Amino acid sequence: MGIGRQQVEHVAKLARLALTEEELNLFEGQLSAILEHAATVTKLDTEGVEPTSHSMPLMNVLRPDVVIPPIGSAAALANAPAEEDGHFRVPRILDDES
Amino acid sequence: MNPTEAPDLVTTIGLEVHVELKTNTKMFCGCPVGFGGEPNSRVCPVCLGHPGTLPTMNEKAVEYTTKIAMALGCDIAPRSVFHRKNYFYPDMPKNYQISQYDLPVGERGSLEVEVDGEFYTVGITRAHLEEDTGKSLHIGGGGRIHDADYSLEDFNRAGTPLVEIVSEPDITSPAVARAYATELRSILEYLGVSDVRMEEGSMRVDANISVAPPGERGKKVEVKNMNSLRSVFRALEYEEKRQREVLRSGGSVTQSTRHWDEKAGRTQELRTKEEAFDYRYFPEPDLVPLEPAVEWLRQLREEQPELPIERAKRYQRDLGLSSYDAGVLRSTKALGDLFEQALAAAKKADAKQVSNWVTNDLMSLLAAVPEGTKNPPLTGSNLAELVDMVAGGDLSKSQAQQVLQKTLETGRRPREIADESGIKQVSDEGALEAAIDAVLAANPDVAERLRSGDNKPFGFLMGEVMKATKGQGNPKVVSGLIRKKIS
Numbered sequence: 001m002g003i004g005r006q007q008v009e010h011v012a013k014l015a016r017l018a019l020t021e022e023e024l025n026l027f028e029g030q031l032s033a034i035l036e037h038a039a040t041v042t043k044l045d046t047e048g049v050e051p052t053s054h055s056m057p058l059m060n061v062l063r064p065d066v067v068i069p070p071i072g073s074a075a076a077l078a079n080a081p082a083e084e085d086g087h088f089r090v091p092r093i094l095d096d097e098s
Numbered sequence: 099m100n101p102t103e104a105p106d107l108v109t110t111i112g113l114e115v116h117v118e119l120k121t122n123t124k125m126f127c128g129c130p131v132g133f134g135g136e137p138n139s140r141v142c143p144v145c146l147g148h149p150g151t152l153p154t155m156n157e158k159a160v161e162y163t164t165k166i167a168m169a170l171g172c173d174i175a176p177r178s179v180f181h182r183k184n185y186f187y188p189d190m191p192k193n194y195q196i197s198q199y200d201l202p203v204g205e206r207g208s209l210e211v212e213v214d215g216e217f218y219t220v221g222i223t224r225a226h227l228e229e230d231t232g233k234s235l236h237i238g239g240g241g242r243i244h245d246a247d248y249s250l251e252d253f254n255r256a257g258t259p260l261v262e263i264v265s266e267p268d269i270t271s272p273a274v275a276r277a278y279a280t281e282l283r284s285i286l287e288y289l290g291v292s293d294v295r296m297e298e299g300s301m302r303v304d305a306n307i308s309v310a311p312p313g314e315r316g317k318k319v320e321v322k323n324m325n326s327l328r329s330v331f332r333a334l335e336y337e338e339k340r341q342r343e344v345l346r347s348g349g350s351v352t353q354s355t356r357h358w359d360e361k362a363g364r365t366q367e368l369r370t371k372e373e374a375f376d377y378r379y380f381p382e383p384d385l386v387p388l389e390p391a392v393e394w395l396r397q398l399r400e401e402q403p404e405l406p407i408e409r410a411k412r413y414q415r416d417l418g419l420s421s422y423d424a425g426v427l428r429s430t431k432a433l434g435d436l437f438e439q440a441l442a443a444a445k446k447a448d449a450k451q452v453s454n455w456v457t458n459d460l461m462s463l464l465a466a467v468p469e470g471t472k473n474p475p476l477t478g479s480n481l482a483e484l485v486d487m488v489a490g491g492d493l494s495k496s497q498a499q500q501v502l503q504k505t506l507e508t509g510r511r512p513r514e515i516a517d518e519s520g521i522k523q524v525s526d527e528g529a530l531e532a533a534i535d536a537v538l539a540a541n542p543d544v545a546e547r548l549r550s551g552d553n554k555p556f557g558f559l560m561g562e563v564m565k566a567t568k569g570q571g572n573p574k575v576v577s578g579l580i581r582k583k584i585s
């Protein structure tokens with residue numbers, strides 16, 4: 001069970017990754033190997049075993065609804081590549097369209 | 099089938115409602131939640147998505163979401179999990195939104211709504227908890243995202259606890275859709291979990307609407323940007339009509355997203371990409387599951403307020419109020435509470451009398467007070483005192499209206515205000531008789547006409563007596579006395 005070239009390109013596009021031809025080849029092989037391994041694992045009998053999304057037996061980790069003073073807009077914007085009027089300035093959003 | 103006898107078309111609507119919770123802090127960090135303010139003043143490394151930061155769940159937001167799910171009759175998940183919804187849009191600095199996917203807080207509920215005396219049950223698919231996004235401001239190109247030169251981001255709202263409530267496609271008309279949104283807003287207001295202000299965006303309604311012959315599936319059109327309950331109705335009414343016309347003229351509806359233009363009164367198709375969204379949901383590794391304790395759920399159930407529709411039914415059933423009156427009294431929790439407190443404290447007035455004062459006089463006075471019906475500046479015992487004074491004949495209706503206004507302005511007791519300003523109603527026959535005698539003596543011709551059976555000048559006499567008593571005469575007693583004297 002492998003992964004097709006088209007699927008690798010699709011996933012790369014979703015993740016906004018610009019991959020070279022070489023990288024596409026490399027990842028096609030690597031991702032296929034990972035999926036093959038997963039396919040092997042799914043052959044195990046997991047009848048009655050709860051799916052796990054966490055390895056720790058923890059739940060309900062909550063915090064009280066108490067304000068922690070925010071850092072202020074000057075600090076917030078300190079690392080911004082561009083700012084304007086207290087806002088983060090970002091490039092045109094839908095530029096990849098059409 | 100004869101083609102001219104096309105079967106009636108059926109409208110199918112489902113609503114997706116987002117509500118911001120009224121917590122002190124954001125969903126996953128301690129930044130304060132609020133509306134307006136300097137851009138990026140309520141942010142921290144967590145809600146700005148800086149590397150290495152970790153989210154921690156706000157317990158109040160979990161409680162509020164659970165209460166909402168309970169009020170909507172949902173099954174509360176014994177285990178619910180947060181997922182990452184991945185997408186690239188600069189209003190979400192992490193490039194994903196923490197949301198819920200296959201294990202939401204609540205599922206399979208329902209909501210009962212009333213339209214023109216008819217009751218409809220709308221299924222609730224799910225209620226889940228997520229975080230709100232920031233706000234984008236598009237610069238250039240008339241402020242539209244497609245033509246903008248660049249955009250500005252304010253993350254004050256990013257991370258605000260947001261509950262998404264999805265209805266089943268059970269809604270059959272724009273009127274039922276509006277009633278559903280209205281009822282939902284009312285329930286949320288009763289629960290005290292959200293400001294539910296559509297104009298400020300703390301409650302947002304999106305709709306899916308399709309039209310098709312019975313038994314067939316229509317093409318779903320998503321309608322966005324409905325900023326009031328009225329525009330929910332107008333937009334859906336427009337869209338229903340548009341789709342019907344397209345189908346009747348032999349065309350087909352395209353599956354699309356349309357934007358409601360309130361001013362123009364129509365929906366417009368949005369330019370969207372053809373490819374389906376692929377959010378690549380996966381369990382949020384930085385948060386552990388929620389497994390609400392049975393005891394905690396029991397406690398929350400005990401704290402649940404009576405739902406507005408139940409309250410209205412009870413007022414009609416137990417107190418004999420009209421459907422209209424019950425509807426006004428239930429319109430906000432505070433108004434219904436005020437009515438009940440006043441009724442409990444009233445010694446002379448009955449439910450109908452107390453209700454009349456709330457639904458008529460108080461409502462018109464509260465119209466001038468901002469948020470008046472949500473937070474009426476009046477106590478139940480003051481209202482009871484006033485209504486009792488009218489019921490006991492101490493104040494006339496118009497005198498009581500003056501006193502009520504002063505009570506609202508000052509918060510002082512109606513009896514104190516009336517005593518101090520000398521507002522009272524004179525019911526003492528001796529005192530009134532003198533005034534009536536004087537008026538009759540001054541108008542012998544009028545008295546004569548009355549005696550001869552001409553009832554027309556009666557109102558004139560009443561007016562003269564009321565003038566003579568400076569408006570304090572009890573009209574009932576005065577008219578009784580006049581009749582006695584001329585008979």
Ligand SMILES: [Zn+2]
Nearest residue numbers: 127129142145
């Ligand atoms: Zn924060």
